[in-house]
Amino acid sequence: MATITFQGKPIHTSGDLPAVGSQAPDFKLVSNRLKEVSLANYAGKRKVLNIVPSLDTPTCQTSTRKFNEKAARLENTVVLVISADLPFAQSRFCEAEGIKDVIPLSTFRSSFGKDYGVELTDSVLAGLTARAVVLLNEDDKVVYTELVSEIADEPNYEEVWDALKDI
Template structure:
């Protein structure tokens, strides 16, 4: 269990992020076509997982926009924004915002939040995900993680992108 804050007040996650060097846990998330998508759908590619509570909040929207901008220039890399939002809402957000280089996936019918240790256990946000970045290499090994300590803050984009270049 990890402790983070929301507006300065402590809240807890259900566990810890996967360890660097470990095999990434399998997952099933739901895409905008209501299809279940797993890790195998991105085989052979690097995966940047931008895990957010909801795209309907300013910080989550900002991080998705920033990763969308950066993703256009990344070779052999897919950026996944993962939230509890329904696929319909994710699709609408991406369309309105012009998000074309990020794949939105929903946790709404999966155990992803628990399996990746990011499910929030308490506060008014209980049941949503903490804000986190998990980067997985082409062989499905975890190469970078960040659990953002204050859920209203943005992740460290510079460190995450440096991990893709082996400069962590």
């Protein structure tokens, strides 16, 4: 279990992010077409997992926009924005914002939050995911992780871009 903060108050996650160097846990997430997708859907590609609580919040929207700006220029890489939002809400946000270069996936019907150690277990946000970034190489090995210590803050984009250069 990790401790982060929400507006300065401590909250807890269900576990810890997968360790760098470990094999990423497989997942079943729900696409905007209500189909289950897993790591196998992105086989052979580098994966940026941009994990956010909800696309209905300003910080999550900002990080999704920033990843979308960079995603179009990344070779052999997919950027997955993962939230607890229903696929319908994710699609509305992406369409309204013109976001086409990230793939929104929902934790709806999924154990992803627990499997990746990011499910929030207490506070008013219990059941949502913490804000985190996990980078996977083409073989689904974890090469970088960041659990953002204050849920209202954005991830460290420069560290993410630097880590992607090293894969």
